[in-house]
Amino acid sequence: MPLQPCPICQKPVAPRPENTSQPFCSRRCRAVDLGRWLGEEYRVPDRQADEREDEMPSDGSDRGHDA
Numbered sequence: 001m002p003l004q005p006c007p008i009c010q011k012p013v014a015p016r017p018e019n020t021s022q023p024f025c026s027r028r029c030r031a032v033d034l035g036r037w038l039g040e041e042y043r044v045p046d047r048q049a050d051e052r053e054d055e056m057p058s059d060g061s062d063r064g065h066d067a
């Protein structure tokens with residue numbers, strides 16, 4: 001089971017028993033992550049770019065109407 005890289009610095013994360021800062025590689029990165037949560041906007045790259053409403057009816061039949 002491959003471990004995910006540290007979400008902060010992308011370095012490989014050590015397994016649990018020796019690394020109590022999982023899923024981060026170190027306590028420092030965990031603090032950085034916490035700071036992001038509290039401070040700036042934190043976006044989780046978990047969204048699927050599948051929910052797009054790009055359907056624009058370029059009909060234009062209702063335009064140029066003589067009102």
Ligand SMILES: [Zn+2]
Nearest residue numbers: 006009025029
């Ligand atoms: Zn890290």
